[in-house]
Amino acid sequence: MTCTVVETGTGTRAIVCTSGRAARCVSCGKRAPLLCDWKVPSRRSGTCDKPICASCTHSPAPGKDLCPDHASQWRQRQESRHG
Ligand SMILES: [Zn+2]
């Protein structure tokens, strides 16, 4: 969560807080503009949603990103499919 102090111009100040967007990569801790798209039916959003950065993501398809945990699961599935 990021909080900013905003001058209202009348001598009073307001603190505005925004959540999200400041997520950190689960793998390296850098800023994470991407979210894992792995399907997780138990979650309300339906996807894993772990924050990941561009250098730690695994992209199985254009516009899709996987966190390191799910990237390894995805690889296992690929291998079993070919086997
Ligand atoms: Zn990272």
Ligand SMILES: [Zn+2]
């Ligand atoms: Zn994930």
